[in-house]
Amino acid sequence: MDESLINRYSLEKTELQDFSRTIAEIHFLLISVVVLYIVAPGTLYKPELVFATIFYTFFVIGFHYIGLQKIYTPWKLASESWIMILFITGILWATGKVDSPLVNLYLLAIVISALTLGKTTTLLQVGLISSSYLYLSYLDLTYQIFTGNFGSYLVAKLFPFWLVAYLTTSLAADIQAAKNKIRILAERDELTALMNMRAFKIMFGRYFIQAKRYQHEFALLMIDSDNLKTINDQYGHAAGDALIRHMAKIITSSLRVSDSAARYGGDEFIILLANTGKEQAFTVAERIRSKLATSSFKINENDIFTTASIGVASFPSNDEEPQALLKKADEALYQSKITGKNKVSAYLKTNE
Numbered sequence: 001m002d003e004s005l006i007n008r009y010s011l012e013k014t015e016l017q018d019f020s021r022t023i024a025e026i027h028f029l030l031i032s033v034v035v036l037y038i039v040a041p042g043t044l045y046k047p048e049l050v051f052a053t054i055f056y057t058f059f060v061i062g063f064h065y066i067g068l069q070k071i072y073t074p075w076k077l078a079s080e081s082w083i084m085i086l087f088i089t090g091i092l093w094a095t096g097k098v099d100s101p102l103v104n105l106y107l108l109a110i111v112i113s114a115l116t117l118g119k120t121t122t123l124l125q126v127g128l129i130s131s132s133y134l135y136l137s138y139l140d141l142t143y144q145i146f147t148g149n150f151g152s153y154l155v156a157k158l159f160p161f162w163l164v165a166y167l168t169t170s171l172a173a174d175i176q177a178a179k180n181k182i183r184i185l186a187e188r189d190e191l192t193a194l195m196n197m198r199a200f201k202i203m204f205g206r207y208f209i210q211a212k213r214y215q216h217e218f219a220l221l222m223i224d225s226d227n228l229k230t231i232n233d234q235y236g237h238a239a240g241d242a243l244i245r246h247m248a249k250i251i252t253s254s255l256r257v258s259d260s261a262a263r264y265g266g267d268e269f270i271i272l273l274a275n276t277g278k279e280q281a282f283t284v285a286e287r288i289r290s291k292l293a294t295s296s297f298k299i300n301e302n303d304i305f306t307t308a309s310i311g312v313a314s315f316p317s318n319d320e321e322p323q324a325l326l327k328k329a330d331e332a333l334y335q336s337k338i339t340g341k342n343k344v345s346a347y348l349k350t351n352e
Contacts, residue, residue, distance in 0.1 A: 019116050023080070024064040030084070030108050031057055034091055037102060049094045056087045077116055081125060084109045089132040097136040098157065106133075107164055114168035126165045130158050189263040191241060192248035197270075200262035201322075204272060208322045211315060218274050219281030219314040222329040223251065223288065225267035226307045226341040239299045243267065243306055246297040254288045270329070278314040278346060285310045285344040293342060309336035312346040 034053050037043060063080060088109065092100045106129045113122040137154065187199035195203070211218050225247060232240040244267055251261050251269055258274040273281050289310055296303040311332025313325050332347035339345070 019077075020064060023077070023112055023116070024060065026108050026112055027060040027064075027084070030088070030105060031060070033102065033105065037095065046094050049091065052087065052090050052094075056083075059083065074117060074121075078113075078121060078125075081109050081113050081117070082128065084112070085125065085128055085132065089136070092136055098133065103133075104160075106161060110161060110165050111168055114165060115172050119169040119173065122165050122169050126161055129161055133158060133161075191244055192263050194248055194252070194269070195260065195262035197262055197264060200260065200270065200272075203260060205322055207272065207274070208315075208325075215316065216275055217277045217315065218272060219276045219278060219312060220325055220329040221269075221271040221273065221281065221285050221288070222264070222311040222313075222326075222333040223247070223269040223271070223285075223308050224310075224333055224337070226309055226337075228267040228306075231304060231306070235299050235302075235304070239304065240267075242297055242299060243304065246295075247292065247306070247308065250291045250295060251288060254284065254291060270326075276314075278312065278317060281312050281314055282344060282346055285312050289342065289344055307342035309333055309341050310344045311336055312344060314346075 031053060034049075038045075038049060038053070063076075085106070088102070088105045091102055091105070092098070095102055109129065110122065110126060113125045117125075134154065137157075187195060189196045207218070210216070225243060228240055228243060231243055244263075247267065247269065248261075248263070251271065255261060255271065256274075260272045260274075262270050264270045273284060276284070289308055292306060292308045296305045298304070311329045311334070313328035313332055315325060328347040332345045335345040335347075336343045
């Protein structure tokens, strides 16, 4: 269970849903421009233009407001933008081809793709637009196709589309990178780069529901350093921070990809061991305890050692609610503390 991938996938779906409203507004902006052109004084009435606009309006309403937005995906967004490009191409064909005053409507399709589908897909979309424009040019300018000026003419006409595509995809990528940094800061502990408790509780709540539904085993480990205060007093708080980072490194190196770890607070950590029974969890906890007890980190050329106490609680043997299971793991940790430290204790019902 790679929680970062799960969270990213969930956020991407949410962002697509949010974008769908803006995209619907862009569609209606496109329709409004075409309608204004149709009703403008001096415009030659063309039934095919009216029918195409009505058909496209019903398409947008059906796509965005009759349940289809509930399954909004990148593929649906891409197909929607292709239909937009085809609609615009048809409008241009009926209103003057490459000399149509509506030719810049292609920019709307480029903006939608750049904001939601990324650089590669947007370049493909611009390629489709360029092909459509070339086709319209062929219909309208056949006599110029083989002249020396046609290439420069075509580049001059298409360059704004490629430029807008490049600039908007670059801006969208920068915005996404900034959002990812903010997301990491919101979900990760600054000192250890592990999940913070806010992110862990969200992940644990989701995982608990699945485990309870399908009766999957899992375990929680609560880990606490035995000598943080001593090291802080002797070497300073910078050494205490180094100890916490050292513990995080040992914990991370002891886990599988499917497991999740978080900084609980101070020098306490919590671990979710996915699809793990009580005996397996105890083995993992003992391995972490042993690594911590036999490894060291340096402070002012001094090798500093630390030990840790660990509590183990498991599902479904201990409890049926997330918060109660967290409490059991904490109580098991307390048992390790009061019975000598540097040991692993599993929660037992006899503790109650």
